[in-house]
Amino acid sequence: MPKEHDRRQELEAWLKDNVLIIPEPKVVTLYYFDIDWSDWSGRFRVKFDDFELDDSLALRMENTGRPMFLFPMFTSPLGVPASFSSISITPNTVRAINEALRRTLPRLKPLGRSRDTGIEITSYSAIGERLSKREIEEAKLLVVEGYSVSVSVENL
Numbered sequence: 001m002p003k004e005h006d007r008r009q010e011l012e013a014w015l016k017d018n019v020l021i022i023p024e025p026k027v028v029t030l031y032y033f034d035i036d037w038s039d040w041s042g043r044f045r046v047k048f049d050d051f052e053l054d055d056s057l058a059l060r061m062e063n064t065g066r067p068m069f070l071f072p073m074f075t076s077p078l079g080v081p082a083s084f085s086s087i088s089i090t091p092n093t094v095r096a097i098n099e100a101l102r103r104t105l106p107r108l109k110p111l112g113r114s115r116d117t118g119i120e121i122t123s124y125s126a127i128g129e130r131l132s133k134r135e136i137e138e139a140k141l142l143v144v145e146g147y148s149v150s151v152s153v154e155n156l
Helices: 002-018 091-104 133-142
Strands: 027-036 041-048 057-061 067-070 073-075 083-085 148-152
Touching (some): 027 091, 067 091
Antiparallel strands (some): 027 148, 041 057, 057 067, 073 083
16 A cells, blocks of 8 residues: 555656646637647647747537637656646636637537437537538638637636
C-alpha cells in the first residue's frame, strides 16, 4: 500500500508542476479555426485576455449536437494508466468558451431518432441530415480566415 500512496503523491506533484492553471480572465477570444466541414471537427486557438495559449483546443460535436472543446492531454504521465488535462480553467471560463462556440457554429440535430422526420441520426449521418443547407453555408461564410469571437466572462 505505501508504494501506491507514494506513486499517487508523485503523480499529484507532477501534475501540480506541469498543468497550466489559467486564472479567470475578463474576456475569452477564440480564433484561427481550422474546421473539417465533413464532420464538423477541428481545432481553434484561444486567448484569455492578452494571454495566448500555445496549444490549440480540439473541436468536436457532442451527441446533443452542440459544439464542444477538448484540452490537450497528458497521456499516462509517470506511467499512470490515465490521461489528464494539461490546462485548468475556471467553470466561468468554460462557459465563456462554450458560449463563443455556440455563437460560431449552429447546433446539429442530436443523435437518436429525429422527432421531425422519424429518421435515426447516428454519428455516421451526413451533416446535411443534421443541419439545413442554409445553416451549413452561413457557418462556412462566418468561419473564414481572420474570424474571431470574444465573450466577456463577467456577463455570463
